Amino acid sequence: MQETEVLEGSEAVAFAVKACRPQVISAYPISPQTHIVEALARMIADGEMDSEYVRVESEFSAASVISGASAAGSRSYTASSSQGLLLMTEVLYASAGMRLPFVITGVNRAISVPISIQVDHQDTISLRDSGVIQFYVESSQEAYDTHIAAFKIAEDPGILLPVSVCMDGWILTHSYERVSFLEQEEVDRFLPPFKPKNFLDVNDPKSWGSYAEEDVLMEFKYSIHRAMQYGKERIKEIFSELATITGRDHGGLIEAYRTRDAEVILVAMGSMVGTIKEAIDKLRSQGQRVGLIKIRCYRPFPFEDILDNIKVAKVVAVMDANFSMGSEGALGMDLKAKLCGRRGAPLVLDCVAGLGGREVNEKRVLEIVERAREVEESGLPLDEPYWAGLRPEILPEGAENDRQGKIG
Amino acid sequence: MSVREYLRERFMPHLWCPGCGHGIIMNNLIRAIESLGIKKNDIVMVTGIGCSSRISGYLDFHTLHTLHGRALAFATGVKLARPELKIIVPMGDGDAIAIGGNHFIHAARRNIDITAIIMNNRVYGMTGGQFSPLSGYGTLATTAPYGNIYEAFDTVELARGAGASFVARTTTYHVRSMKEIIEKAIMHKGFSVVEILSQCPTYFGRKNKRGDAVEMLKYLKESTAPIGSERKRKNPALIERGIFVEEDRPEYCAEYEKIVEKAQKG
Ligand SMILES: Cc1ncc(C[n+]2csc(CCOP(=O)(O)OP(=O)(O)O)c2C)c(N)n1
Ligand code: SF4
Ligand SMILES: [Mg+2]
Numbered sequence: 001m002q003e004t005e006v007l008e009g010s011e012a013v014a015f016a017v018k019a020c021r022p023q024v025i026s027a028y029p030i031s032p033q034t035h036i037v038e039a040l041a042r043m044i045a046d047g048e049m050d051s052e053y054v055r056v057e058s059e060f061s062a063a064s065v066i067s068g069a070s071a072a073g074s075r076s077y078t079a080s081s082s083q084g085l086l087l088m089t090e091v092l093y094a095s096a097g098m099r100l101p102f103v104i105t106g107v108n109r110a111i112s113v114p115i116s117i118q119v120d121h122q123d124t125i126s127l128r129d130s131g132v133i134q135f136y137v138e139s140s141q142e143a144y145d146t147h148i149a150a151f152k153i154a155e156d157p158g159i160l161l162p163v164s165v166c167m168d169g170w171i172l173t174h175s176y177e178r179v180s181f182l183e184q185e186e187v188d189r190f191l192p193p194f195k196p197k198n199f200l201d202v203n204d205p206k207s208w209g210s211y212a213e214e215d216v217l218m219e220f221k222y223s224i225h226r227a228m229q230y231g232k233e234r235i236k237e238i239f240s241e242l243a244t245i246t247g248r249d250h251g252g253l254i255e256a257y258r259t260r261d262a263e264v265i266l267v268a269m270g271s272m273v274g275t276i277k278e279a280i281d282k283l284r285s286q287g288q289r290v291g292l293i294k295i296r297c298y299r300p301f302p303f304e305d306i307l308d309n310i311k312v313a314k315v316v317a318v319m320d321a322n323f324s325m326g327s328e329g330a331l332g333m334d335l336k337a338k339l340c341g342r343r344g345a346p347l348v349l350d351c352v353a354g355l356g357g358r359e360v361n362e363k364r365v366l367e368i369v370e371r372a373r374e375v376e377e378s379g380l381p382l383d384e385p386y387w388a389g390l391r392p393e394i395l396p397e398g399a400e401n402d403r404q405g406k407i408g
Numbered sequence: 409m410s411v412r413e414y415l416r417e418r419f420m421p422h423l424w425c426p427g428c429g430h431g432i433i434m435n436n437l438i439r440a441i442e443s444l445g446i447k448k449n450d451i452v453m454v455t456g457i458g459c460s461s462r463i464s465g466y467l468d469f470h471t472l473h474t475l476h477g478r479a480l481a482f483a484t485g486v487k488l489a490r491p492e493l494k495i496i497v498p499m500g501d502g503d504a505i506a507i508g509g510n511h512f513i514h515a516a517r518r519n520i521d522i523t524a525i526i527m528n529n530r531v532y533g534m535t536g537g538q539f540s541p542l543s544g545y546g547t548l549a550t551t552a553p554y555g556n557i558y559e560a561f562d563t564v565e566l567a568r569g570a571g572a573s574f575v576a577r578t579t580t581y582h583v584r585s586m587k588e589i590i591e592k593a594i595m596h597k598g599f600s601v602v603e604i605l606s607q608c609p610t611y612f613g614r615k616n617k618r619g620d621a622v623e624m625l626k627y628l629k630e631s632t633a634p635i636g637s638e639r640k641r642k643n644p645a646l647i648e649r650g651i652f653v654e655e656d657r658p659e660y661c662a663e664y665e666k667i668v669e670k671a672q673k674g
Binding site: 029 | 507535
């Protein structure tokens with residue numbers, strides 16, 4: 001019988017991390033991540049948890065400390081948000097290159113400037129090329145479960161990469177939800193102690209990150225990509241192994257929601273998924289064939305699983321809570337790149353939604369579905385991504401003539 | 409000019425809690441600038457991130473509100489581009505000495521003509537009361553529920569050791585000398601550091617049972633003494649305040665000009 005409690009999302013994550021018994025934790029405060037590491041600090045101080053907690057002077061140091069700890073053979077953990085994640089970037093590329101399997105909670109928050117503490121995915125999306133595996137979650141329960149899976153995935157001998165569990169700031173970290181916990185013995189059985197084959201061992205000296213012959217870098221990088229690409233099946237196995245223990249199946253790399261006969265399929269990740277599901281139920285009850293693909297694993301990109309679920313779709317509408325300035329949103333780009341040249345591929349409607357906490361409510365989702373229907377009718381893609389909920393009245397004059405959101 | 413003219417009233421009410429020391433510092437900074445008679449347009453204020461750093465939003469100079477810890481690096485760029493302007497950089501203790509510690513020591517080493525004001529409340533106020541490198545051994549914080557085991561930096565010694573040519577310390581209790589010290593720091597040619605011991609009643613005060621803002625101000629009065637004073641001699645534990653370093657030393661921008669001239673002469 002699992003214990004269930006109503007508690008803050010941050011606290012749920014802290015309980016998950018505690019159950020995974022990391023030996024080293026290091027962090028620097030930044031909202032909205034702070035409650036997680038404060039809870040861990042308290043658990044360690046109260047003797048409920050046996051870990052070294054290193055309070056450092058910046059996120060750069062935090063990422064470096066846990067990388068060092070990981071190289072020394074310890075299970076290690078950190079959490080950050082926004083500017084803090086950006087500051088970790090240089091370190092994280094190196095850690096992935098060194099194949100260090102630690103876990104980071106990426107509590108999603110917008111990036112300055114302008115200064116904003118509201119949620120969007122720009123921070124973790126900026127790390128998508130680093131070699132860090134990325135999961136996105138919809139609820140506190142999923143955050144709890146995914147953290148437990150994350151350590152096992154990171155440490156899998158065929159994977160060995162940092163894993164980031166990304167969760168929306170405030171909406172998930174600061175709201176209270178009912179969360180069920182595993183027994184410690186169950187977690188211990190699922191996740192045995194970290195015993196890496198390679199670590200800094202005084203009896204068997206090895207080196208990490210050294211200069212390599214210039215003509216091998218490409219192979220090193222390809223190896224990270226391989227570990228991700230071929231790790232996909234392993235990730236799914238680990239997720240389903242955990243699901244049999246918890247009795248909760250959040251899906252594999254994706255969750256397909258009412259997609260089987262859907263003509264319009266939305267693609268999204270993070271907490272907005274909950275709102276989208278409700279909107280879809282409503283549309284379904286009106287007879288519209290609409291579905292959703294929730295991306296749980298963003299890196300590696302689960303294209304095969306997406307493809308399996310969009311076979312009959314006419315339009316796929318991607319909702320990106322991030323944007324690559326001067327181009328498009330990341331999810332939209334990934335999907336279009338993979339679909340390009342495939343016979344019978346659906347049209348893609350790319351939307352930017354929820355930047356800097358701009359609300360994604362049912363009305364907005366319905367608007368997007370309507371747009372998708374227009375695209376379906378015209379048979380043409382958009383000229384430029386549609387910025388859902390943009391406020392033209394505060395944009396510079398002339399913006400009303402922009403091609404944003406206009407069809408072909 | 410009245411004090412109000414230095415404020416951007418459209419940004420009021422400010423975010424500072426009742427009793428926060430940051431407002432006292434802003435007040436005296438304005439008074440110092442007013443009595444020096446520096447034109448608003450000749451001042452550039454650069455800040456990082458923190459409760460303290462919000463000051464750049466409230467003051468009507470050229471202001472650059474940047475990233476946590478990076479204010480001095482941005483300010484160095486501003487100064488090199490426009491050496492004739494006065495550059496003032498108010499920072500929190502975390503901002504200046506934790507995440508921005510590297511920029512701090514290197515700005516001091518260059519002796520670049522910037523005024524750094526460290527609004528030291530010994531805590532990360534904005535993020536909810538975690539300890540900073542200036543909290544000191546034994547203090548309580550959200551990240552140190554049973555007491556902090558890290559020693560604090562002595563900002564004055566750090567600045568002196570790194571090469572700042574003007575180094576002073578005062579508190580939010582000592583408002584008159586605060587104003588004078590800020591005036592001197594602004595007029596000093598070189599890197600000037602003013603550490604102002606300030607109070608955060610919301611986090612440092614509550615966590616450490618230091619009472620309300622008034623109690624905390626009283627503590628700042630009682631726990632400090634002028635440099636070399638009788639009180640300090642009698643009680644060596646007191647924290648000294650006053651001007652520790654005030655030296656005329658080659659300033660970075662001036663040296664830079666000279667080397668350019670030299671190079672161009674061939
Ligand atoms: C890179 C980065 N890391 C962390 C933060 C979160 N953060 C904002 S303000 C702050 C500390 C503020 O403390 P201090 O500088 O002492 O200023 P105070 O609020 O006490 O005035 C932190 C850690 C951030 N904005 N950017
Ligand atoms: S939290 Fe502390 S530093 Fe921030 S405004 Fe309140 S009293 Fe001032
Ligand atoms: Mg502070």
